[in-house]
Amino acid sequence: MSRRVFITGVGVVAPGGVGRDAFWDLLTQGRTATRRLSLCDPEPFRSQVAAEVDFRAEAAGLTEQQSVELDRAAQFALVAAREAVEDAGWRDTCPPGRAGVVVGSAVGATTKLEEVYRQLSADGSLWDVIPDSPAQLYSYFVPSSFAAGIAREFGVTGQSGVVSTGCTSGIDAVGNAWELIQDGILDSVVCGATDAPISPITVACFDAIKATSTYNDTPETASRPFDATRGGFVLGEGSAMFVLESEESVLRRGARVYGEIKGYASRCNAYHMTGLKADGRELAQAVTAALTQARMDPGELDYVNAHGSGTKQNDRHETAALKASLGTAARHVPISSIKSMVGHSLGAIGSLEIAACALALRYDVIPPTANLTRPDPELDLDYVPVHARKQQTDGILTTGSGFGGFQSAMVLADPEKRS
Amino acid sequence: MTARVTMDDLKRALQEGSGVDEGVDLDRDLPTKAFADLGYDSLAVLETGLRLGRENNIEIDDSVFNELDTPQQLLDAINQALESQAAAS
Amino acid sequence: MTAHITGIGVVSPLGLSREEHWKALLDGCSGLGPTRSFDSTRYDNPISGEVPHFSQEELPSRLLPATDRMTQMSLVAAAGAFDDSGIDRDQIDPLDIGVMTASTAGGYAFGQKELQNLWSKGPKYVSTHQSYAWFYAVNTGQISIRHGCQGHSGVIVADDAGGLDAIATAARRLARGNRVMLTGSVDSTMCPWGRVAHTSTGHLSKSADPRTAYLPFDERAGGWVNGEGGAHLVLRSESDGRYASVLGHGATVDDPRADPGAGLVQAIRLALDAARLRARDIGVVFADAAGTRQADGAEAAALAEVFGRNSVPVTAPKAATGRMGCGTASLDVATAVLALRDQMIPPTVNVEADASLGINLCTAAAPHRITHALVLARGIGGFNSALIVGA
Numbered sequence: 024m025s026r027r028v029f030i031t032g033v034g035v036v037a038p039g040g041v042g043r044d045a046f047w048d049l050l051t052q053g054r055t056a057t058r059r060l061s062l063c064d065p066e067p068f069r070s071q072v073a074a075e076v077d078f079r080a081e082a083a084g085l086t087e088q089q090s091v092e093l094d095r096a097a098q099f100a101l102v103a104a105r106e107a108v109e110d111a112g113w114r115d116t117c118p119p120g121r122a123g124v125v126v127g128s129a130v131g132a133t134t135k136l137e138e139v140y141r142q143l144s145a146d147g148s149l150w151d152v153i154p155d156s157p158a159q160l161y162s163y164f165v166p167s168s169f170a171a172g173i174a175r176e177f178g179v180t181g182q183s184g185v186v187s188t189g190c191t192s193g194i195d196a197v198g199n200a201w202e203l204i205q206d207g208i209l210d211s212v213v214c215g216a217t218d219a220p221i222s223p224i225t226v227a228c229f230d231a232i233k234a235t236s237t238y239n240d241t242p243e244t245a246s247r248p249f250d251a252t253r254g255g256f257v258l259g260e261g262s263a264m265f266v267l268e269s270e271e272s273v274l275r276r277g278a279r280v281y282g283e284i285k286g287y288a289s290r291c292n293a294y295h296m297t298g299l300k301a302d303g304r305e306l307a308q309a310v311t312a313a314l315t316q317a318r319m320d321p322g323e324l325d326y327v328n329a330h331g332s333g334t335k336q337n338d339r340h341e342t343a344a345l346k347a348s349l350g351t352a353a354r355h356v357p358i359s360s361i362k363s364m365v366g367h368s369l370g371a372i373g374s375l376e377i378a379a380c381a382l383a384l385r386y387d388v389i390p391p392t393a394n395l396t397r398p399d400p401e402l403d404l405d406y407v408p409v410h411a412r413k414q415q416t417d418g419i420l421t422t423g424s425g426f427g428g429f430q431s432a433m434v435l436a437d438p439e440k441r442s
Numbered sequence: 443m444t445a446r447v448t449m450d451d452l453k454r455a456l457q458e459g460s461g462v463d464e465g466v467d468l469d470r471d472l473p474t475k476a477f478a479d480l481g482y483d484s485l486a487v488l489e490t491g492l493r494l495g496r497e498n499n500i501e502i503d504d505s506v507f508n509e510l511d512t513p514q515q516l517l518d519a520i521n522q523a524l525e526s527q528a529a530a531s
Numbered sequence: 532m533t534a535h536i537t538g539i540g541v542v543s544p545l546g547l548s549r550e551e552h553w554k555a556l557l558d559g560c561s562g563l564g565p566t567r568s569f570d571s572t573r574y575d576n577p578i579s580g581e582v583p584h585f586s587q588e589e590l591p592s593r594l595l596p597a598t599d600r601m602t603q604m605s606l607v608a609a610a611g612a613f614d615d616s617g618i619d620r621d622q623i624d625p626l627d628i629g630v631m632t633a634s635t636a637g638g639y640a641f642g643q644k645e646l647q648n649l650w651s652k653g654p655k656y657v658s659t660h661q662s663y664a665w666f667y668a669v670n671t672g673q674i675s676i677r678h679g680c681q682g683h684s685g686v687i688v689a690d691d692a693g694g695l696d697a698i699a700t701a702a703r704r705l706a707r708g709n710r711v712m713l714t715g716s717v718d719s720t721m722c723p724w725g726r727v728a729h730t731s732t733g734h735l736s737k738s739a740d741p742r743t744a745y746l747p748f749d750e751r752a753g754g755w756v757n758g759e760g761g762a763h764l765v766l767r768s769e770s771d772g773r774y775a776s777v778l779g780h781g782a783t784v785d786d787p788r789a790d791p792g793a794g795l796v797q798a799i800r801l802a803l804d805a806a807r808l809r810a811r812d813i814g815v816v817f818a819d820a821a822g823t824r825q826a827d828g829a830e831a832a833a834l835a836e837v838f839g840r841n842s843v844p845v846t847a848p849k850a851a852t853g854r855m856g857c858g859t860a861s862l863d864v865a866t867a868v869l870a871l872r873d874q875m876i877p878p879t880v881n882v883e884a885d886a887s888l889g890i891n892l893c894t895a896a897a898p899h900r901i902t903h904a905l906v907l908a909r910g911i912g913g914f915n916s917a918l919i920v921g922a
Contacts, residue, residue, distance in 0.1 A: 137646065164725075167690050167693065171784060175913075180783050180794060182781075183914070184688060187688050231489075234662070291629075293675045293676050308626060427675075489658065496656065
């Protein structure tokens with residue numbers, strides 16, 4: 024029953040540059056895209072740093088109507104999906120009913136919802152909001168519009184939808200797509216994740232729980248995963264989308280492959296909506312389950328793309344989970360967090376991290392953890408500080424943890440070297 | 443003379459913002475027990491601090507919350523912030 | 532698919548438990564009425580399907596300031612489903628139990644309250660709970676915490692179709708190693724800010740009379756009524772004490788160039804294929820029943836194409852509850868399972884079917900021999916989902 028599934032196209036919209044190549048340049052050069060918050064007025068907020076995308080919708084190929092009507096997250100996803108589909112040469116190559124769209128998003132169309140809310144409530148002064156809603160409001164209200172829009176774009180008619188599991192959405196959406204192909208329900212899926220949460224309500228809600236960085240005077244180095252001076256995550260935004268295909272589809276089309284998704288698993292900590300247990304037990308179990316599916320030993324991993332959000336709680340949790348699941352291999356395998364460079368784009372980041380893994384498989388380079396100059400003495404693994412490493416990279420693990428207690432792990436491999 | 447925040451104020455902020463676990467007697471236990479023993483997690487402590495901070499128009503430094511175990515410690519930190527604010531004005 | 536439905540928990544405008552809901556439905560009661568929780572008259576659609584007498588007292592006081600009404604109702608329904616399933620928690624590893632819910636718009640009333648705090652008072656007035664109480668994953672997260680479920684879990688959003696897609700996804704999780712799945716969905720967006728989102732579709736009923744506000748498949752149909760509630764189900768890979776099984780599922784998105792019912796026809800055929808059944812094996816169809824002339828016509832045409840005109844019995848119990856986002860279809864599955872149990876088709880209240888549509892609509896409760904029920908759900912954006920449950 025279980026069919027092999029491959030990534031054949033990658034598209035990215037990320038802080039630091041629109042497009043796959045700009046993203047990879049940023050990561051491999053170890054540059055950071057965190058800066059002073061500019062998408063909304065930073066003054067009222069505790070955390071005034073963000074990782075923002077310099078995005079001009081029309082320059083990115085969207086129509087004026089799309090640039091006005093679609094939420095920023097939907098725009099990102101559409102642009103990234105187009106790049107992925109073009110990269111794969113996939114358009115119109117699959118029977119429409121055998122293809123689907125799965126989009127991950129943690130907070131959906133928050134930016135547009137807040138914008139419309141302000142208009143209809145006269146900036147919060149009315150509980151009984153003005154009954155004059157724009158026609159697009161429902162598409163912001165229910166984020167499945169993101170998947171519907173991409174399905175329409177590519178004429179896809181198979182099972183589609185949104186997966187929304189907080190900050191693991193980006194792994195879980197791709198995992199969901201992987202399972203739909205494995206189970207024979209679809210042959211190919213345009214999948215990935217998007218979020219554009221840099222809007223006052225999101226900035227304020229992370230302020231309230233003091234989860235975000237307050238390095239307001241040094242925004243370029245504000246995201247410091249695994250560093251002793253870490254001070255919370257930096258809110259980001261972006262999207263990464265992929266074309267996933269069954270082995271039959273890849274062979275039939277002669278498609279070029281980035282990598283194979285070999286294993287995927289998720290667990291819940293059933294502990295706390297925002298908190299993590301120090302022992303990392305459930306994340307370790309997800310990693311072990313994903314490796315078991317992949318039929319790979321921890322020693323076969325050449326790189327671990329960590330959740331590495333830049334909170335003390337996460338750093339301890341994740342390090343414990345990697346030690347528990349990888350055993351002695353944890354001491355040798357390079358581990359890095361790209362959130363040090365592109366921030367934490369909530370539901371999108373898991374897919375941006377899978378994009379980084381796909382590119383690492385292709386180019387055999389491990390992106391670094393930027394800003395890691397004063398290692399936390401309690402964290403004793405190899406977190407690839409500051410500089411990228413040129414290294415054979417054939418087996419990769421990526422991990423994610425999120426609000427709601429979700430813990431997800433995915434294993435990717437270069438099929439030419441590990442089949 | 444600075445107006446002081448009392449344990450009763452803290453109790454009300456806890457009740458309104460975070461509720462009370464079954465079997466917990468805040469009147470009896472608030473002054474002596476730790477937040478964790480009363481069934482309150484770090485979010486409840488932050489919510490209580492947020493409420494008392496805005497009611498009294500004071501900034502409570504983030505670092506206060508890093509090493510805070512008991513309601514009494516939170517109360518002391520708030521009153522200290524109130525005093526230093528009064529001294530500065 | 533070998534997913535056995537072993538527990539059902541319901542919160543609906545017709546009742547706060549499975550049997551209360553089922554009895555009121557068979558008695559032909561309606562849960563529609565003038566909106567009580569906010570002033571909806573200014574939105575031109577004064578009727579709602581609200582859950583009356585929902586008591587927060589079943590939940591710990593610690594949870595109340597941290598949860599939207601939707602989550603509170605979901606937690607009550609989840610507890611009901613787990614209780615009903617009679618699973619012995621000591622015998623099952625928490626890592627084998629997962630939660631797969633659907634969401635429509637998250638904890639929307641909670642979101643409105645915090646948006647108001649932010650914009651009328653300032654960032655310091657935003658609750659520490661906002662970061663998760665509004666987001667789509669909240670019900671799965673809270674259920675997993677309250678019931679100690681650590682297995683593979685998730686959240687699906689596909690507008691109203693998500694209520695079936697989540698159940699099908701949960702069923703597939705059992706084939707992948709979970710032993711127990713809590714699934715389905717309970718939804719509420721009963722607040723002014725939620726209501727305007729529904730009115731923006733242009734398809735919400737403007738009637739002020741609860742008896743005529745939501746009349747699917749009726750010549751007088753003028754839109755749907757917004758409701759709240761839903762159902763959670765416990766699915767198991769073992770078949771002890773089961774009600775029925777989830778046998779097949781199919782989902783599609785519409786091709787805008789095709790006939791408006793083509794995607795639905797395809798979803799039904801995929802579900803039949805997956806269940807290895809033929810159209811004549813289906814004893815009753817729980818329709819999506821959008822309540823607009825156009826959508827009802829497309830659905831009736833799709834049913835005629837698969838089953839023939841005026842053939843398979845069709846019902847839409849949601850005429851008595853309103854549409855509760857993704858909760859609607861999950862509640863339909865729960866109701867379909869009870870229809871199989873009691874061999875009774877529940878009625879579509881208040882409706883006189885438009886004969887020209889060619890559907891055999893059940894407008895009064897009636898005993899029927901049923902071995903398989905088909906539940907349909909469609910979502911804005913072109914989502915179609917079909918799920919078959921059987922004995």
